[in-house]
Amino acid sequence: MSTLTAIARHPTAIALALVVLLLALGQALSPGFASPQQIVRLLVVAALLGIVAAGQNLVILGGREGIDLSVGGVVSLSAIIAGNLMNGADSGIALAVLACIATGAFFGLLNGLGVTLLRIPPLVMTLGMLGALQGLLVVVRQGIPSGRAAPALSGFVTQPLLLGLPGIIWLWIAIGLALAFLLGRTVFGQRIYAIGANEAAAVMAGVPVKAVRVALFVLSGVFAAIAGLCLLGYSGSSFANVGEQYMLPSIIAVVFGGTPLAGGKGGYTGTMAGAVLLVILQSILTTVNIDESGRQMVFGVTLVALMLVYGRGRALRT
Template identity: 65%
Template sequence: MARRIVELLRNPLAIAGLAIVALLVAGELLSPGFASQRQIITLLKVAALLGIVAAGQNLVILGGREGIDLSVGGIISFSAFLAGNLMQQQDAHLVQGVTLVLAAAFAIGFVTGLGVTLLRIPPLVMTLGMLGVVQGGLVLLTRGVPSGRAAPMLGRMVGEPLVFGLPGILFIWILIGAALTLVLRRTTFGYNVYAIGTNEAAAALAGVPVRRTRTLLFALSGLFAGMTGILLLGYTNYVFVGAGDQYMLPSIIAVVIGGTSLAGGSGGYVGTMAGAVVLVLLQSILTTLNIPPFGRQIVFGATLLALMLLYGRQRRLRG
């Protein structure tokens, strides 16, 4: 029995599940109604936004080589702005707007990937530079003035019940989770991702297209960030500069809470989904306690530092 408990506590997904239950209980004690069905659905909508951008972050981190994408916040903001201006509250422009935004976000991530693979720029430096470029371009385009509105159909899909009282954004998130898990565990591309994350040199010797795979990982990260920007527009119904900034740090923490090693080559997306729920619950409880935004940032930063210490230990053990 004791051995089973120890094994359970070594499973990041199990720990995340226990954390979700504990946070729901704590939230209900602090604020009755916190764990009500309506409130849980609202929290899951927020978690879905974080979880979708974390999907791309998950891929980049799995690919190893200190891979972290710091540009996702800027891409989310840019995508929300572009989608709002392409749609202009017209359902007729929804498909065109979504297609163009996703293509633009994929292209930004692809350029980032080329910088990392062809120019050998460290991922942190390259993605931070791309973040500056995207944010600067967004300020230039908007001049600090929000513009653009979501198509009504997008707003209904994100916010209104679709089936079983659940909004469409949750079904999109579940679909992404199932597809990404299938790709990582059952396709050649997924095997390649784990291979380059575990040992890039050995993967190259085995014939894995390392550069092409890593470039695609950053492109997909941009794609998921773009998708998050579109859904965020549907959630808020309008665009504001810096809308995606709040997702950069939590998207990294969600991935690591879910059991993906920052050293790469180990982990999966189901854990990341649980990690996103944990973070949203934690943020909601901090808000309930009237902790100001800077306090919440301190908590998230401390959490990331603790995880980095654990990552350092994992790396030494792997070495």
Template identity: 60%
Template sequence: MDRLIQILKDPLLIAALAILVLLGAGELLSPGFARGDQIVRLLTVAAILGIVAAGQNLVVLGGREGIDLSVGAVISLGAVIAGNVMSGNDAAILPAVAAAAGAGFLVGIVNGLGVTVVRIPPLVMTLGMMGVLQGALVVLSRGVPSGNAAPALMAFVNQPFVLGIPGILFVWAAIAVLMAFVLRRTAFGWSIYAIGSNERAAVLTGLAAGRIRTILYGLSGLFAGVTGVCVIGYTGNSFISVGDQYVLPSVIAVVIGGTSLAGGSGSYTGTILGAIALVLLQSVLTTLQMEFWSRQVIFGATLLVLMLLYGRQARLRV
């Protein structure tokens, strides 16, 4: 019985069961909800959330109550940069990706330096960065949509690429493999778990905790910048608040997947399941014709419940 209880407490199992339940509920509410092409469409939306959640996952794993609330603004920045670099030109897709990712990485590094060198709490640092970026975007774009996606990028994100599967899902799969390899098979990945589990002990073994944590924030910014490219590829154009809707879901997806907000415990596999479950939940709520504010209340309540269940440990690690 104890063994069964432990299995049922497994966040990965809970997330997988939630996905099945939500698919069943959606099918009952709207026949065809679980149809193959509909599932592919939902996975496309989940991929966009899953990419930004990869960076959030790394920051949370690094411990010290790590969180990146600036990801929404960085997504908007990446979308605006990518849209203006491309301006509808297929030949400019790669430079647009590089520019958006590079800008996101630089913003993340600034966040990391603020947290590790200046010792600003992550919540305050990333929230302040979010405000700075939002203000800068208003000034740069003058509050109007700016830039257009290249047709090839839109086709890659939205249309079948191979075997009826959009290209963005292959990108997400590649990121998943890369994340699993880095976290479980490299010294850098082991270092992330080490500083997240017990930073004091990790430092005594010679790990540069500050440098590692700064890199994690840089990677979070990089993933957010890439997500901005995916978003403009999905929508066709960008506006200054396009990334705001991903801030809370990126945190919830990480927590649903079982990553402890205390750091040092979790995996990107769980975050993938969390992203899929969250997109399914949003789709079911939309099927029920719930207002946006109602969905936000449910998302916030979901995060609080998950934190009570397994999102935090009895004592934060130092």
């Protein structure tokens, strides 16, 4: 009984239970909401959010109130770069993928160096980077849609690839398995938890804290760039600030999945469940005709509520 109670109280189990309840609620409000086809569509949207949240999860696990607010700007910039390099041709996919990954890694590296070498608080550093990216996008594109997704990329994101599931869902599953291995079976994963739990003790134990933290921000930028590439395939075209919608939800998904903002514990499995939950919630809000501003208010209130319940986990570390 104690084991069952512990499972029932686990954030991942709570998130999955709420997913089922929300699906039932959606079905009651709009028949067909929980149909297999609709669930697959919801999973595709959840995969986009979940890929962004993968990098966010790593940064938060590293502690020191590490939140990456620049992910939305990286998503937008990567989508625009990929769209212009492809311009509707499959032959441009390889170059677009490399360019997106390089772009995400570059801005992630800048964030990491700012946080570690210049000792700028992560919130300030990444918020400043977001502003710089938004300004760059406005200057370059002026809000005008630019570039087109290659047919192969659009098919990978939206069309069934294996067992009736689009390729992006399988990509998301692969990312989940890779992060589970990284966090649970590698020295690097152990170091992430170590610096998140007690940075001073990690330094005394010989953990290269600065190098690990920089790597976390680089990975966050790379995952955001991959999400931007997939978002281009989902929408077909790109425009400035298309990635802003992922900044706050990516944080909420991580927190709801059981990773406290103080870092040091948690994992990506719960974050995946949290991403699905948030997408279903957003879909229900859309079904009942709540506009974008109302949805953002709901997300903000949800984040505050989660922090009050278990988001911070334990006292902040110094």
